[in-house]
Amino acid sequence: MTDLTLNAVSAPAAGISVPGAAVYPGLDDWRDLPIAQQPTWSEHPSFGPTVKELSSVPPLVFAGEVDVLRSRLAQAAQGKAFLLQGGDCAETFEAATADKISSRVKTILQMAVVLTYGAQLPVIKMGRMAGQFAKPRSSNDETRDGVTLPAYRGDIVNGFDFTAESRQHNPERMLKAYHTSASTLNLIRAFTQGGFADLRSVHEWNRGFTSNPAHSRYERLAKEIDSAIKFMASCGADFEALKTVEFFASHEALLLDYERALTRIDSRTGLPYDTSAHFLWIGERTRDLDQAHVEFLSRVRNPIGVKLGPTTSADDALALIEKLDPNREPGRLTFITRMGANNIREKLPNLVEKVTASGAQVLWVTDPMHGNTVTSPNGYKTRRFDDVIDEVRGFFEVHQAQGTFPGGVHVEMTGDDVAECLGGADPIDQEAFLTGYESVCDPRLNHKQSLELAFLISEELRKSV
């Protein structure tokens, strides 16, 4: 599937393991396999010392938390919870500020309240945050005005500025990614454990959204939620206890030098966990069965996601289950489908049918972003809000027809007022891109579009509960 000629390859020679790295059978088997989408930095003088340092730094997440998440995802796979996973396409070091992190967490919490009401189920809240720094690219290079430089591969590899110096692959960036992830996660933990997540304040924030005349159609749902909260209060619900929420971190496990170095052996169980995040996913471009990413992630205990695009065959899906979840462990495997609005109704049914018939119980999640990327007439990479909604609707329709559970949504979003995706009830047009386009990679839903999506999904979910 992946054309390796398009991808820089830097796996060290077979058998090389890093001094100080956690030892467990199979953890280095990926080094013998082809690997796509890696930086060319293994000869860099800082590579060895950096990986060695990363092998001994404290874990970003703890194995016990990872196990809790696995049990939550198992609930979702059984139709008893719903996953909301959202955040930047590519986090940057520069944007890891308190304001931006808090507005993103706030938006995810706002979406979660609306979805909880719609689904009448617990919503698992997960950020594409605190580690989403590595990006797969369709080309190794980028050319501007006749100048060709290495493509931007995310802040963990090189800089976004279009200069030869910035675009150089620098392994020391992995340390900066680790520390930025740590400070981001620290703030997320403070927000979600320290009272910021109080259901009543989150609902108040949503009132601001529905007071915009463009969103008046959501007022009814917001009022229903209001009544539900008042009802809970009258019944003596302990809102103090509801002030804290669980929030999990996730990113694409693309850069295996980094993921391997942050893998630790859990002292309780003696098993390996990738402690860079609670949940890791394998991207559409690196999900080849016989290559390094699938092999490495098959060895760690974290719950794993795999993105499935429109070319995925049922056999691919079944083989991924066999390799990544041989014991059919509840919550272990999530399939994140990103077919495109035009494809989902045609391509998804066969996958769902064959996977269900095999007896496997995976969690099905929709990513309505990556199959719907287009270029705007004025040259920006964008997505139409209507296509995003249409893919979500298609996802629900297919699962309803198959009798399976549409278990979650994975979106690229921000809490800020950016202009990157077209449309929405308070519409963004392409002129707005000229001043409001901030993403260094794919276009994200802005704050209002994210909430609108949550209200629309909530309406869909209301139909099925």
Ligand code: PEP
């Ligand atoms: C992404 O999630 O940013 C991404 C690159 O997705 P995909 O692997 O689905 O293309």
Ligand code: MN
């Ligand atoms: Mn993306």
